[in-house]
Every structure is written in structure tokens, then in C-alpha cells.
Amino acid sequence: MRLELTAEDQAFREEMRTFFTTEVPQELRDAVIEGRELGRAEFVQSQQILNAAGLAVPHWPEEWGGRGWSELRRHIWLEELQRAGVPAPLAFNANMIGPVLAQFASQEMKERFLPTTANLDIWWSQGFSEPDAGSDLASLRTTAVRDGDGWVVNGQKTWTTLGQYGDWIFTLVRTDPQAKKQAGISMLLIDMTSPGLEVRPIELIDGGHEVNEVWFTDVRVPGENLVGELNQGWTMAKFLLGNERVGVAPVGTVKRVLARAKELAGPQLEDPLVRARVAELENELLALELTAIRVAAHSAGAEPHPASSVLKLKGTELQQAVSELVLDLAGPASLASGAPDGPDGSDLPAWARRSAPTYLNLRKASIYGGSNEIQRQIIARTILGL
Amino acid sequence: MDFTYDDEQVALREAVRGLVGKAYSDFEQRRRTVAEEPGWSEEVWARLAEMGILGLPFAEEDGGVGAGPAEVGIVAHELGRVLAPEPFLASVVLAGTAVAEAGTPQQRAEVLGPLAAGERVLALAYADGATPVTASEQAGAWTLSGTKEPVLHGARADLLVVSAALPGAGSGLFLVQGDAAARTGYRTYDGARAARVVLDGTAAVPLGEPGADQSAALAAALDTGRVAACHEALGAMSVALAATTAYLKSRKQFGVPLSTFQSLTFRAADMYVSLELATSIASWATMVLAERGPAAATEAVSRAALQVSRSGRHVGQEAVQLHGGIAMTAEYLVGNLTAHLTALDHLLGDGHHHLRGLAAAVDGHGALDPLAR
Ligand SMILES: Cc1cc2nc3c(=O)[nH]c(=O)nc-3n(C[C@H](O)[C@H](O)[C@H](O)COP(=O)(O)OP(=O)(O)OC[C@H]3O[C@@H](n4cnc5c(N)ncnc54)[C@H](O)[C@@H]3O)c2cc1C
Numbered sequence: 001m002r003l004e005l006t007a008e009d010q011a012f013r014e015e016m017r018t019f020f021t022t023e024v025p026q027e028l029r030d031a032v033i034e035g036r037e038l039g040r041a042e043f044v045q046s047q048q049i050l051n052a053a054g055l056a057v058p059h060w061p062e063e064w065g066g067r068g069w070s071e072l073r074r075h076i077w078l079e080e081l082q083r084a085g086v087p088a089p090l091a092f093n094a095n096m097i098g099p100v101l102a103q104f105a106s107q108e109m110k111e112r113f114l115p116t117t118a119n120l121d122i123w124w125s126q127g128f129s130e131p132d133a134g135s136d137l138a139s140l141r142t143t144a145v146r147d148g149d150g151w152v153v154n155g156q157k158t159w160t161t162l163g164q165y166g167d168w169i170f171t172l173v174r175t176d177p178q179a180k181k182q183a184g185i186s187m188l189l190i191d192m193t194s195p196g197l198e199v200r201p202i203e204l205i206d207g208g209h210e211v212n213e214v215w216f217t218d219v220r221v222p223g224e225n226l227v228g229e230l231n232q233g234w235t236m237a238k239f240l241l242g243n244e245r246v247g248v249a250p251v252g253t254v255k256r257v258l259a260r261a262k263e264l265a266g267p268q269l270e271d272p273l274v275r276a277r278v279a280e281l282e283n284e285l286l287a288l289e290l291t292a293i294r295v296a297a298h299s300a301g302a303e304p305h306p307a308s309s310v311l312k313l314k315g316t317e318l319q320q321a322v323s324e325l326v327l328d329l330a331g332p333a334s335l336a337s338g339a340p341d342g343p344d345g346s347d348l349p350a351w352a353r354r355s356a357p358t359y360l361n362l363r364k365a366s367i368y369g370g371s372n373e374i375q376r377q378i379i380a381r382t383i384l385g386l
Numbered sequence: 387m388d389f390t391y392d393d394e395q396v397a398l399r400e401a402v403r404g405l406v407g408k409a410y411s412d413f414e415q416r417r418r419t420v421a422e423e424p425g426w427s428e429e430v431w432a433r434l435a436e437m438g439i440l441g442l443p444f445a446e447e448d449g450g451v452g453a454g455p456a457e458v459g460i461v462a463h464e465l466g467r468v469l470a471p472e473p474f475l476a477s478v479v480l481a482g483t484a485v486a487e488a489g490t491p492q493q494r495a496e497v498l499g500p501l502a503a504g505e506r507v508l509a510l511a512y513a514d515g516a517t518p519v520t521a522s523e524q525a526g527a528w529t530l531s532g533t534k535e536p537v538l539h540g541a542r543a544d545l546l547v548v549s550a551a552l553p554g555a556g557s558g559l560f561l562v563q564g565d566a567a568a569r570t571g572y573r574t575y576d577g578a579r580a581a582r583v584v585l586d587g588t589a590a591v592p593l594g595e596p597g598a599d600q601s602a603a604l605a606a607a608l609d610t611g612r613v614a615a616c617h618e619a620l621g622a623m624s625v626a627l628a629a630t631t632a633y634l635k636s637r638k639q640f641g642v643p644l645s646t647f648q649s650l651t652f653r654a655a656d657m658y659v660s661l662e663l664a665t666s667i668a669s670w671a672t673m674v675l676a677e678r679g680p681a682a683a684t685e686a687v688s689r690a691a692l693q694v695s696r697s698g699r700h701v702g703q704e705a706v707q708l709h710g711g712i713a714m715t716a717e718y719l720v721g722n723l724t725a726h727l728t729a730l731d732h733l734l735g736d737g738h739h740h741l742r743g744l745a746a747a748v749d750g751h752g753a754l755d756p757l758a759r
Contacts, residue, residue, distance in 0.1 A: 001395075001456050002388040003673035005757055013757070072387070076757075083753070259753035275745035280692075283667075283744065286754045287693050290666035293756075294389045310662050379658050380651035384631045 005076075013076050016055075020084035024049055029085035033256070035354045037208065038087060040123065040165040046087045047094075047120040055081075056089045057118045061102050064114045071296035079289075082252025092124040092161075093117045096240050097170045100187070104228035104236050113189070125166035125192065127157040127214055128237065135374055137172070138181040138234065142216060144173040144188055149223040151175075151188060153216045159368070163199045163212035166192045172233050185233035189225040196220075204364075206357035207337075241370055242308075249315025251289045258282060258322050264351055265329050274329070281321060288314050306383050309375040316365035316372060323359040330355040387757065389669050395460055402464040405433055410468040413719045419471060420577040424542035426471040432504050440478050441502025443610070444486055449499030455610065455676045459617035459668075466621025469719070469726055471577060473507060475618060476538040480611040481508035481547045487603035487680075488559045488593040497545065497561070509543035509564075510611075511583050512604060519585060521550040521558055521592075528592055530560060530585040538733070540581030541571025548583075548590065549604050556599025560590035576722070576729040606680035609687040612734045613675055616668040616694045619730045623661050623698060626705040626723045630654055633709055650708055657701045664690075664697035670756055685747070688740040695737030698727040 005013065021029075028042055050056040051065070059074055060066035069077070081088060088094075098117050101110055116122045133140035142155025153173060160169070169190050176184030190197065196219040202211045228236060258281055268274050288311070295305045327334055330352035337353050339346030346353060366372040380386040391399070409430045410416040419427050434440055443458050444450025458479060465474055478501065485497045485508070500506040511519075515535030522529055530550050540546065546562040568584040594600060631654055634645040644650055671690035675683040702724035706713040713720040731737065 001391065001669065001673050001676070003670075003677045005387055255753045262749060262752075269749055272745065275748045276741055278748045279741055279745040282748070282754055283689050283692050284663065286670075286689060286756060287663035287667040289754075290670045290756055291662055293387055294666050294669075297387075297389060307662060310659050314659055314663065373652070376652040376655035377648070379655035384627075384651070384654055384658060386631055386634055386645040386651040386654060 009072065009076065012073055013080065016077055016080040017084070019053065019055065020081055020086050023053065024084070024086045028087065032085040032087055033260070034350060035358050040162075043087055043090055043165075044120050044123075047089050050086070050089060051119045056120075057094050057098060060098055060114075060118070064098075064102050064110065065118045072293065075292060075296040079252040082250060083256050085256065090120055090123065092126050092170075093120060093122075095243050096126060097124050099243055100170075100227065100236050100240050103239060104232075109224070109227070122167040123162075123165050125160050125163045125169040125214070127160060127169040127171035127190070129159045130156060131158050135371055137237065138185065140172055140174060140185070142171065142173050143177070144175050144186065144221065147220070151221040151223065151226075153188065153190065153219040153221055155216050157214040157216075158202075158211075160199070160212045160214045161210055161368075163192075163214055164201065164209070166199070168192060169214065170227070172237055175233075176231055179231065182234040184231055185237070186230055187227040187233040187236050188221055189227060190216075190219065190221050194219050194221070204361065206361040208357065208361065249288065249292055249311035250319055251285070251292055251315065254315070254319050254322050255285060255289070257326065258285060261322065261326050261329060264326070264349075268329055277325060281318065281325065284314070285318055288318060306378070309378045309383075312369060313372050313375040313379075316369075319365050320359075320362050323355075323362045326351070327355040327359040389666075391456070391460070395456060398457060399460045399464060401437060402439065402461050403467075405437065406430065406464055406468050406470045410470055413717070413722075416469060416471065417717070423579075424539070425573070425577065425579040426473060430470070431472050431507075434472065434474070435502065435504025438502075439474070440504055441498070443479065444482060444494075444498045444502060447491075448486065448494040449502045451502075455613055455672045458610070458614050459672050462614040462617040463621040466618035466726075467625050469577075469622065469722055473509075473539040473542075475611060475614055476510065477501065477508045477543070479614045480512075480538075480607055481510040481543075481545075483610045484510055484547045484559055484603060484607035485561075485593060487606045488600045490594055493561070493591075493593060506544045507539065507542055508545050508547060509537050509540045509581075510607065511537040511540060511546050511548040511562075512608070513537070515582055515584075519548060519550040521552055521560065521590065523553060523597070526596075528560065528590045528596065529587045530562065530590045531587055533582060533584050535582040536574070536580035537583050538578065538580050540583050541569045541579060546583065547593070548585070549600075550590075552597060552599065554597070557601050557604065558597065559593040559600040559603060561593060562588055562590045574729060576725040578729065602681065605684070608734055609680050609683060610675065612687050612691050613668070613672055615730045615734055616664075616671070616690050619694050619698045619727055620661070620665055620668055622723045622727050622730075623664065623701040626701050626720060626727075627654070627657050627661055629720050629723075630657065630705045630708050637710075644708075653704055653708060657704050660697040660700045664694045667693045685744070688743055691735065692737050692740040692744065695731045695740070698731055699737075702727040 024046060028046055047056050057065045058067040058069055062068050101113055128137055130140045144151040144153045169192055171188050171190055172185050173188050174184050175186040196217040198215045200213045201209050292311055295307050333348040333352035334356040336346040336348045337356050438451045439461055441450035442453045446452045482501055501508055511534035515533030517532045519530055519532030519534055543564045546564055548560045548562050549557050550560055552558045566588050569581045571579055571581040574580050634650055635643055637644045668690045671686040674686040705720050706724050709720050712718050
């Protein structure tokens with residue numbers, strides 16, 4: 001057992017901290033820290049700064065821009081990035097489709113897509129969920145039918161996050177309607193400018209527009225856009241969802257928000273009940289961070305540690321609990337969410353006005369990325385053998 | 387940062403597991419042992435002494451082995467798994483650490499050597515009973531008066547380490563011969579033994595320099611004991627969880643195993659989450675204590691104790707609930723694990739106590755950083 005980081009890891013941490021706080025523009029980081037919504041250009045700018053320094057996709061295979069870091073270094077990298085308020089590399093690109101392509105795609109497809117994916121020259125959307133295929137993803141119905149060299153796709157995807165910015169969408173489609181549920185699914189890459197593809201916005205309870213429906217009506221897709229083998233989509237989906245879980249415990253972000261909440265609380269921090277709530281959250285967060293470090297130290301190669309479900313489950317619970325604390329600190333001031341910033345707006349502080357939409361928005365965290373019930377199922381089945 | 391045990395530590399774990407596993411794998415055996423005075427097995431105690439376990443945390447020149455909190459944690463974890471009733475925590479960790487921290491070199495060798503050899507059982511009397519214990523001095527001779535209660539294993543102890551208010555300010559630590567005090571022993575609800583210890587002008591030997599304030603030494607002993615108690619609780623929790631999952635798979639109701647009911651498997655999953663969080667934070671506090679010493683570890687120990695309190699209650703309560711009626715019976719391990727988790731929680735300050743301290747200091751730090759130097 002050893003408490004401290006090695007001198008090398010400590011130096012690595014300093015290097016990351018310095019980079020993130022000096023090379024990524026303050027404005028961008030302030031927007032993240034204050035919880036303002038970012039546009040496409042800001043994500044792209046941030047990821048390109050990171051990518052130029054080899055810091056956008058460090059967990060990819062080295063020939064595609066990975067760094068061959070230990071899991072602990074990856075943890076430190078992410079934590080410092082989140083702590084500095086740097087927008088994380090777009091998950092769809094960096095954590096989802098990138099690793100899948102690197103693992104399963106043909107050399108040709110890798111060369112075509114991986115560099116542009118790392119640099120966010122193309123913005124990916126995730127087209128998995130459908131109205132009748134949520135947690136039970138394998139019951140999806142969108143079809144791809146052979147037509148000469150290519151495919152014709154029909155159906156509907158939903159909950160497509162930031163689909164309004166998407167250039168390409170990676171989808172799961174049914175290619176063998178006869179086969180058993182999981183067996184007849186393939187993964188297709190689809191250009192979102194294809195004729196017959198339509199993106200329709202969905203408004204969420206926080207009033208924001210971050211998810212969409214994506215409709216496919218006779219969309220023609222070239223045969224070469226099939227990832228890996230025909231009808232092997234489920235294998236890739238499981239690989240992708242496993243990765244999704246690992247990066248999803250936003251320890252650094254939650255820590256930053258909780259530390260900031262103490263400042264924002266002002267005189268309310270004298271209230272013993274508030275103090276106790278903060279102390280309790282801090283403790284659970286500390287336990288979670290230490291668990292993340294333990295899990296990182298025990299992950300073998302590409303396989304996520306089974307306990308990564310703990311990180312998703314507890315991480316999102318704490319993320320939600322901290323947003324709830326900030327909301328409660330804002331109290332009635334949270335009602336002024338509709339007021340514009342600036343002299344014509346409200347005199348109440350911006351953080352208080354953002355608190356309710358943020359709280360409402362974050363209810364999503366325990367639903368997506370494999371809902372927390374699904375994580376409990378994974379723990380019960382694969383870890384406890386129930 | 388590295389949470390893994392080295393080969394020597396793994397070997398220690400296997401050795402202790404082998405010994406107490408053999409003694410207590412049969413829960414009936416443990417029940418018989420606990421039913422008779424002194425509530426634990428002198429034979430197992432002697433075997434632990436032979437293995438060097440009773441001298442684990444003490445310096446070699448004091449007759450110990452020179453190991454640290456990590457090794458103590460490993461032993462405590464194994465004892466917790468089988469609810470071994472031997473007074474390792476009370477005698478070695480709590481009382482022994484107090485002597486190691488406060489005693490003169492000569493006192494340390496005189497007391498810790500026989501403790502390590504299993505020849506003498508110690509108890510730490512730190513909680514004041516009905517009348518707080520005070521110390522007085524006359525012509526260089528010290529006496530103590532007042533009541534300590536509850537004193538864990540206080541009735542069986544050959545030697546008591548007693549904290550007492552000094553004539554001036556602060557508290558001293560004193561050695562008192564066990565039979566010099568009036569002791570009333572009784573059982574605690576988890577099958578351990580405790581006592582009321584009444585002192586009435588009882589002769590006592592100051593540990594360390596006579597009249598010197600030993601509050602820091604006492605605090606160090608309590609924090610070292612808290613960390614060991616955390617590990618003992620982790621051992622008990624891990625067995626409670628394992629027993630629960632096994633039971634869910636084997637117990638049939640409505641014609642199917644209980645594990646087919648998702649509402650139950652999910653609760654087991656949450657128990658696992660609780661155990662993982664507690665394991666992480668307890669291991670971290672152990673490392674802080676080992677590498678930075680007790681004075682620097684107070685906050686980390688409090689944090690571990692708070693999480694272990696929360697997790698222990700959750701895991702213990704759910705283990706009983708998911709087992710149903712069987713867990714309510716004294717013959718069955720699970721309810722006893724829960725009782726012991728409860729006792730450990732209250733022994734050294736429960737979650738409420740630690741939360742109060744941490745809450746008072748909330749504005750004293752920014753974001754918590756376990757990787758900080
Ligand atoms: C904001 C947001 C963004 C999203 N972004 C994307 C995206 O970009 N791309 C994409 O493809 N998808 C996306 N999703 C979809 C997301 O993955 C699904 O919402 C999720 O899989 C849950 O499916 P569902 O909403 O249909 O709920 P359901 O599956 O109908 O579940 C309803 C409730 O029942 C529980 N439940 C379901 N099955 C079980 C079970 N077996 N045992 C116990 N409980 C169960 C669930 O946990 C949930 O609480 C997004 C969702 C949200 C909310």
C-alpha cells in the first residue's frame with residue numbers, strides 16, 4: 001500500500017494542471033464552471049486544443065493518438081481536466097465510437113474516421129435508443145435492408161443528444177429480422193446530411209434543447225459504412241456501453257461544484273444542517289474518488305473493471321445530490337430562471353438562477369448510460385452472481 | 387497511490403484467516419466460547435501470541451514486531467469476518483497503543499513485552515462513568531478516584547490503562563493493577579465483555595512523565611483503534627454481504643429462489659456499493675495513519691469512521707431484512723454480524739459524532755484532495 005503518488009505521477013499531475021489552466025481559454029472554462037450551455041464551436045475549439053497536445057484521446061490505441069498511460073494517469077488526466085472546467089472531449093467521439101472503430105473496424109475505415117474523430121472535425125451522434133427500445137436496447141426496430149452494394153435504412157431513433165450538431169451518426173440497425181433479438185443487429189455509420197434523414201428537436205424539462213429524434217426514411221447508406229462484421233452489432237454495443245460507464249463518474253466535476261457551493265452558500269454555511277449536508281456529501285465523494293482510483297489500479301487492459309458500475313451508480317447519485325444542494329441554497333431565488341443576464345434582467349445571482357434548470361437537467365444522469373437500475377442489475381448478476 | 391497488499395501482508399492475512407477460521411468457522415463453536423467467561427478463548431489468544439499478532443504494532447525494542455496500521459487492519463479484518471471474540475482491538479490496539487505512545491522506554495518494555503507474549507491482558511479505560519476519574523498526587527505517589535464505564539474487557543484485564551483528569555490541567559494516563567480496582571463485569575449485546583471499574587484512592591503509576599498531559603497519546607490510541615475497528619467492520623460487512631447473496635440464491639419462496647425477485651437483488655447491489663465505498667476510504671485512512679502518524683491523521687480517521695458507520699448500518703440492516711426471520715435468531719451468524727457492527731460503530735464515536743466534527747470544519751478546506759501531499 002502506498003498513499004502518495006510517485007514523483008513521476010505527481011509531476012504528471014502538475015503538468016496536466018498547468019496545461020489545462022493555461023492553454024484552454026479562461027472564458028471557456030468559466031462558462032463550464034458557471035454552468036452556462038456551450039455551443040458546438042466551443043466544444044470543437046476545446047477538443048482541438050487538447051488534440052493538438054495529444055490530450056484528447058489518450059486512452060485510444062497509441063497508433064491512433066493514444067498515450068499508453070496507466071489507468072491511474074487517465075484518472076488524473078480526467079480529474080484535472082474536470083477540475084479546471086475544461087469541457088471534456090466529446091464523449092460520442094472520444095469514448096464511444098472512437099474505441100469501437102479502433103477495435104472492430106477495417107484498416108480503411110480507421111484511417112478514414114479516427115483522425116477526424118479525435119480532432120472533432122466530425123461530430124458524432126449516438127443513434128441507439130428508440131421509442132420502444134430503451135433499457136431493452138436489443139428490441140430495436142430500425143431496419144437496414146440490402147440494396148445492391150448498400151443499405152436502405154428506415155425507422156426512428158430517439159434521445160439523440162446534441163444531434164442538432166451531428167455530422168455523422170453511429171447506429172444500431174436490424175439487419176436480420178429472422179434472427180433472435182441480439183443476433184440480428186449491425187452497426188452502421190450514417191452521414192447525417194443523407195437525404196431522408198431528419199432531426200427533430202425534443203424540449204426537456206429544463207427548457208433546453210439537447211436531445212432530438214432522428215427519423216430515417218429510405219436513407220441510402222454505402223455498404224462500406226458497416227462497422228466490423230454483419231450482425232455483430234451487439235458485441236460492439238456492449239463494448240461501447242462498457243466504456244461509457246467508466247468515464248461517467250464525474251468525480252472531478254462534482255468536487256468542483258461542491259467546493260463552489262460552499263462559497264456560494266455565504267452565511268447559510270453557518271447553519272449546522274447545511275454544514276452537515278455538505279460534510280456528508282464531501283465524505284461520500286471522497287469515498288467515491290478513492291474507489292475510482294482503486295478501480296483504475298485494477299483494470300486490466302481494455303476490459304473495464306466490473307466495479308465500474310459502482311462509479312456510474314454512485315457518481316450520478318452524488319452529481320444529482322450536489323445539484324440539489326445548490327438548488328436548496330438558492331431557495332426562492334431559483335425561481336428567477338427565466339430572467340436574462342445583464343442590466344435588464346434580475347438582480348439575483350446567475351448561479352441561483354441556473355440552479356433549478358441544472359437540477360432538473362441532471363435527473364438524466366441516472367437514466368442514460370445504462371440507467372442506475374441497469375447498473376444494479378450488472379452488480380447483482382456479474383459481481384454478486386445473483 | 388496503491389491499495390494493494392504486498393506478499394508479506396497477503397501471507398499475514400492467510401495465516402490469520404487460517405487460525406481464526408479453524409477456531410470459529412463453526413458458528414456454534416463461537417457461541418460456546420462466548421457463552422463462557424472470559425468470553426473468548428485463551429487457547430486462540432496464545433496461538434495469536436505465538437504468531438506474533440499480539441505484538442504486531444509495537445516496536446521491536448519494546449518486544450513487538452514493528453508492523454503498522456496496515457497489518458493491524460489485516461488482522462482486524464480477519465477477526466471481523468468470523469466475529470472472533472478475542473480482545474485484539476481492546477487489549478493490543480487500544481490499550482497497547484496508549485502505552486506505546488505515552489510510556490517511558492522502560493514502561494513500554496515491561497508492559498508491551500508480556501502483552502505481545504500473551505501473558506498479560508490489558509484494557510483501556512477511557513470513558514468516564516457516573517463519576518469522572520481524577521488523579522491526585524501525594525509525596526510522589528499517585529492515586530485515582532472515580533468510575534470508568536464501559537471498559538471493554540475490563541473485568542478480565544490484568545492491567546488497566548486509565549485516563550484521569552490531572553490536578554492541574556489536562557489528562558494523564560495511568561497503569562492500575564486489575565485486581566486493585568472494584569470491577570463489575572457484564573456482557574455487551576454483541577457477546578463481548580465490558581465492565582464498570584470503580585477506583586477509590588486506588589494506587590496508580592503514571593505513564594510517561596508524572597503529571598504530564600497525555601491527551602495526545604490517548605487521542606492517538608483512539609484513532610488507531612478507530613482504524614482497526616473500521617477494518618473489523620469491513621470484515622463483518624463482507625461476510626454479511628456474502629451470506630446474503632448466498633441466501634438469496636438458495637432460499638425458495640413462491641416456488642422460486644429469492645434471487646429471482648429483482649427488488650431483492652437490487653438491494654444486495656446497493657449493499658455492495660456501500661461496502662466498496664467503505665473499503666476505499668478505510669484503506670486510505672490506514673495509509674494516512676501509517677505514513678503521516680496519528681497527529682496528522684485525525685481528519686482522515688473521522689472520514690473513514692463516518693463512512694464505515696453509514697455503510698455498516700446499511701449493510702447490517704439489509705442483511706437481516708433480506709434473510710428474514712432466520713437472521714433474528716441468535717444461532718445464526720448474520721444477526722450477530724449486525725450486532726457487532728452496531729457495537730463497533732458506537733465504541734469509538736458513531737457517525738453522528740464524526741459528522742459533527744467534520745461539519746464544524748466544512749469551510750476550512752476547498753475541495754477534498756486525497757492525492758495531495
Ligand atoms: C438526456 C438524455 C440523453 C440521451 N442521449 C442518448 C443518445 O445520445 N443516444 C442514445 O442512443 N440514447 C440516448 N439516451 C437514451 C437512454 O440511453 C435511455 O433513456 C435509457 O436507456 C433508458 O431507456 P428509457 O428511457 O426507454 O427507459 P425504460 O427502459 O423504459 O426504463 C424506465 C424505467 O424503468 C427502469 N427499468 C427498465 N428496465 C428495467 C429492469 N429490467 N429492471 C429494473 N428497472 C428497469 C429504468 O431504469 C427506468 O427507471 C438519452 C437519454 C436521456 C434522458
